[in-house]
Each structure stands twice: as structure tokens, then as C-alpha cells.
Amino acid sequence: MNKVITINLGGNAYPLEEGGYDALRAYLETAAAQLHGNPDRDEILSDIEGAIGEKFRALLASHKTVVETREVNAVLAEMGPIEADPGKTADPAAGVAGASGKSSRTGAAGAEPATGHGGPPRRLYRIHEGAMIAGVCNGIAAHMNIDPTLVRLAFVLLTIFWGTGLLVYVVMAIVVPEARSPEEKAAASGDPSTAQEFIRRAKAGYYEAMKGFPDRKARREWKRRFKREMRANADQWRYNWHSYWTEHAPLHPGMGFTLPVLSMLHGAATVLWICALISLLATGTVLGLALPANVPTWVAALLLFIAYGIIAGPLKVARRACYWGSGRPGWTWPVVFLLDALVWLAVAAALLWLGVHFFPELRDAVHSIPALVHQAANDVQTWWNEKK
Amino acid sequence: MSVNEKFSAIRKGLLEFLVLQIIAAEKVYVADILKQLSATQFATQEGTLYPLLSKMRREGLLDYEWKESEAGPPRKYYELTPKGREQLRETLEYWGEINGTVKKLGQK
Numbered sequence: 001m002n003k004v005i006t007i008n009l010g011g012n013a014y015p016l017e018e019g020g021y022d023a024l025r026a027y028l029e030t031a032a033a034q035l036h037g038n039p040d041r042d043e044i045l046s047d048i049e050g051a052i053g054e055k056f057r058a059l060l061a062s063h064k065t066v067v068e069t070r071e072v073n074a075v076l077a078e079m080g081p082i083e084a085d086p087g088k089t090a091d092p093a094a095g096v097a098g099a100s101g102k103s104s105r106t107g108a109a110g111a112e113p114a115t116g117h118g119g120p121p122r123r124l125y126r127i128h129e130g131a132m133i134a135g136v137c138n139g140i141a142a143h144m145n146i147d148p149t150l151v152r153l154a155f156v157l158l159t160i161f162w163g164t165g166l167l168v169y170v171v172m173a174i175v176v177p178e179a180r181s182p183e184e185k186a187a188a189s190g191d192p193s194t195a196q197e198f199i200r201r202a203k204a205g206y207y208e209a210m211k212g213f214p215d216r217k218a219r220r221e222w223k224r225r226f227k228r229e230m231r232a233n234a235d236q237w238r239y240n241w242h243s244y245w246t247e248h249a250p251l252h253p254g255m256g257f258t259l260p261v262l263s264m265l266h267g268a269a270t271v272l273w274i275c276a277l278i279s280l281l282a283t284g285t286v287l288g289l290a291l292p293a294n295v296p297t298w299v300a301a302l303l304l305f306i307a308y309g310i311i312a313g314p315l316k317v318a319r320r321a322c323y324w325g326s327g328r329p330g331w332t333w334p335v336v337f338l339l340d341a342l343v344w345l346a347v348a349a350a351l352l353w354l355g356v357h358f359f360p361e362l363r364d365a366v367h368s369i370p371a372l373v374h375q376a377a378n379d380v381q382t383w384w385n386e387k388k
Numbered sequence: 389m390s391v392n393e394k395f396s397a398i399r400k401g402l403l404e405f406l407v408l409q410i411i412a413a414e415k416v417y418v419a420d421i422l423k424q425l426s427a428t429q430f431a432t433q434e435g436t437l438y439p440l441l442s443k444m445r446r447e448g449l450l451d452y453e454w455k456e457s458e459a460g461p462p463r464k465y466y467e468l469t470p471k472g473r474e475q476l477r478e479t480l481e482y483w484g485e486i487n488g489t490v491k492k493l494g495q496k
Contacts, residue, residue, distance in 0.1 A: 080433025
């Protein structure tokens with residue numbers, strides 16, 4: 001009678017006889033020692049483990065559930081000893097190659113998990129853990145390896161400015177599958193499903209060297225350099241943008257006059273858009289114009305968003321051109337901004353006042369807002385109560 | 389010392405060349421490479437091949453992609469990069485020269 005030890009190779013469990021376990025452990029420890037200093041050590045080890053796992057799998061059947069010591073030894077003999085770095089001794093330039101390999105190693109180590117090399121194929125899933133609504137943003141963030149907050153922000157901005165964010169979200173919430181099994185969750189973020197295995201190994205002290213990773217300093221340096229480059233890029237971009245507009249701005253110094261006019265137009269467009277939207281939602285008409293019979297309200301709302309984008313887009317760009325065209329950043333800037341903001345507010349308020357006074361539909365719409373909000377709140381409350 | 393032993397260093401050095409040639413023909417995974425080599429003088433084992441493949445990938449000669457297998461976990465399928473093809477072409481040329489030299493020298 002032999003004791004059986006279950007091990008995890010490449011995400012699958014294999015029961016081994018105790019003697020076989022000891023042999024395998026010794027083999028992997030020797031392999032790890034042989035590969036000491038090899039930049040791909042972890043990857044090679046996980047490849048080796050995967051290969052051993054596949055050989056074990058071939059040995060097992062429904063009536064044979066344990067890998068015997070004899071079989072483990074045979075598999076290990078078939079694998080052969082780990083050759084540290086083939087070509088290292090034969091290559092007279094090994095010293096040089098080794099040095100350059102080392103310097104590029106920090107970059108590779110940092111970038112690998114992001115590019116998804118070295119891991120199983122990555123898929124897009126919705127992730128429920130830590131989700132706000134349906135986990136769409138969470139899933140995208142895990143897929144692209146960025147902060148979910150950034151993705152959410154992007155969606156919110158898309159919704160506000162073009163109205164598409166909401167649509168995309170709803171479609172994705174329906175179309176994209178949810179990550180349920182551990183494998184799917186692993187595939188969602190591109191982590192190998194053997195992640196637990198790596199943790200186990202680290203705990204068992206398999207990778208002593210990982211703790212004193214000689215490139216910790218170099219890794220930090222790489223991170224710092226990356227940040228610096230990003231910052232330099234942002235500065236460069238800002239500078240280019242600025243010099244472009246000071247050179248190509250369609251209208252020159254008399255911006256003090258043009259800017260308020262543009263602002264007025266922009267403000268008018270915004271107010272018109274808001275009014276149209278309100279009247280659409282409240283009365284089902286766009287500023288008194290009835291919709292064609294077969295157009296649902298949400299399509300009309302979407303069209304309004306798009307129309308606003310088309311009209312307001314160039315105005316926004318032109319206003320920005322005026323800012324940049326009004327000379328180098330200096331004491332005049334705050335004044336220009338303040339003036340502009342005041343003009344914008346004044347125009348918006350005036351138009352709103354005019355609209356409410358001269359268009360009865362709009363007045364009705366504005367007056368019905370509190371009732372609408374109240375009704376919506378009531379609906380949500382009943383829904384919530386029913387749910388409970 | 390047998391001929392077999394004497395030339396073990398040469399075989400080792402040539403292994404990379406042969407692996408390039410195997411991968412150039414089609415996308416393969418490690419078991420395919422081992423199988424193709426097993427019938428030749430260059431029969432080798434995983435313990436040698438995995439470190440060699442990862443070194444070659446680091447040198448930009450080849451790349452891999454994960455593919456699902458019908459049974460078991462996904463496998464790495466290797467393929468040559470343009471740099472790998474270039475290296476194979478150069479090595480083939482050089483190999484031809486060496487062959488010529490071996491045949492020519494010592495003949496009157």
C-alpha cells in the first residue's frame with residue numbers, strides 16, 4: 001500500500017504515489033536550479049510541467065487513477081535533464097548576449113502579462129465581482145489590463161456627448177458572456193489558470209530567487225522611465241496642439257470679439273438641444289413638431305444627440321481655436337475664460353427664458369419636469385418593493 | 389571514443405538549425421518537433437527542447453500562439469518570424485558551403 005499525493009500541473013490534478021511525487025519534486029527543483037539566471041525560467045518551468053502533465057494524462061484511465069512511481073520515473077527519463085542554456089557554451093559572444101538579455105529583461109518581464117504572451121488565450125467576459133451594473137466595464141478593463149474606473153469614465157463620457165455609450169453598454173451586457181467558471185475568469189484577465197500553482201510554488205520556496213529578484217531595482221527604474229516618457233509625450237502633445245493653433249487659428253488677435261459670438265452660438269445650440277430633449281421626453285414631440293408615426297422615442301433621442309454633436313462639434317473646435325489663438329498663456333487667459341463663461345451663461349439663461357415664455361409647449365414641458373421626476377421615483381420605488 | 393560521442397557537440401549545435409527547418413514547414417507544437425526528430429540522429433527530449441525554444445523566441449527567431457487541443461489544456465504552437473526565416477536561409481547557405489568544403493578538401 002502506498003500513500004497518494006495529488007499535485008496540480010498546468011491546472012489539472014494528478015494523483016501520484018509518494019515515491020513518484022518525491023522524484024517529480026526533485027526533478028523540478030533541479031530544473032529550477034539549472035535555469036537559474038535564465039530570463040525565461042518561469043515560462044520554461046511551466047512548459048515542462050505542462051508537458052509532464054500531458055504524459056501523466058495519457059497514463060491515466062477510468063480504471064487507473066493513480067500514476068505509479070515507476071511511471072513517474074519513466075516520464076521523467078523521457079523528459080530528459082534540463083539543458084541550462086543551449087548554445088551558451090558554443091557561442092563566444094555569450095557574455096555580450098547575456099548582458100543585453102538582462103537589460104531587456106525588465107521590459108519583457110513588465111510587458112509580458114499585458115500582451116498576453118506566456119498565458120492562455122484571453123477572452124472578453126463580463127466579470128461580476130466588483131461590478132457596478134452588469135460587469136461590462138469590469139470585463140473590458142480586465143481584458144485590456146487597465147483600471148475599470150477609466151473604462152467606466154469613458155462610457156459615461158460617451159453617453160453624455162454622443163449618447164452611444166449607453167447603447168454600446170446595453171448591447172454588450174446582452175452579447176458578452178459572463179465569466180462563471182474559474183477557467184473563464186482566468187481567461188478574462190489572461191492570468192494562467194495555474195496561478196494558484198505559482199502561489200503554491202512561491203510558498204514552497206521553489207523560487208527562492210524570486211524573492212531577491214536581482215532586477216527589482218532595474219524593474220523600478222524601468223517603471224520610472226516609462227512614466228517619464230508618458231509625461232514627456234503628454235507635454236509634447238500639448239505643445240504641438242498649442243503651436244498648431246497659434247499658427248493655424250482661422251482668426252487672429254481679434255478673438256476678444258469672435259469668442260463671445262461663438263460662445264453665444266454654442267450656448268444657443270446647447271439650450272436648443274436640451275429643450276428639444278425635454279420636450280421629446282415630456283410630450284413626445286420635438287419642440288412642437290410631431291415625430292413620424294413609426295419612429296420610437298429612443299431613436300429620436302439618439303438622433304437628437306447626434307444632431308447636437310454635428311452642430312456643436314465645429315463650434316467647440318472653433319472656440320478652442322480662439323483660446324489658443326489669443327496668444328501665449330499669460331495673465332489675459334483667466335480674463336478670456338471668465339468673460340467667455342459669463343457670456344455663455346448669459347446666453348443660455350436668456351434663451352431658456354425666451355423659450356419658456358414664447359413656446360407654450362416648452363413651458364408645459366418645463367412645468368411637467370417635477371411631476372415626471374416624481375413619477376419616475378415612484379416607479380422605481382414600486383419596482384424595488386415588488387422585488388423585495 | 390565512438391563517432392557518436394565525438395559528434396555530440398556538433399549535433400547539439402545543429403539542433404537549432406533543424407528546429408528552424410521543422411518550424412518553417414508548418415506550425416508545430418513541441419510533441420510534433422520531438423516526433424520528427426526522434427527518427428533521426430538528432431533525437432532529443434523536452435528537457436533540451438523547451439529551453440532552446442524559449443531562447444530562440446527571446447532572440448526573435450520564432451513566436452508561438454496558444455491553441456485549444458481536443459483533449460487537455462491549450463498548447464503552444466510555434467511559428468517562424470521573418471527574422472527566423474532569414475536566419476534559416478543564411479544557415480542553409482552556410483551549411484551548403486560547409487558541405488562543399490568537406491567534399492572538396494583532400495581530393496586531388
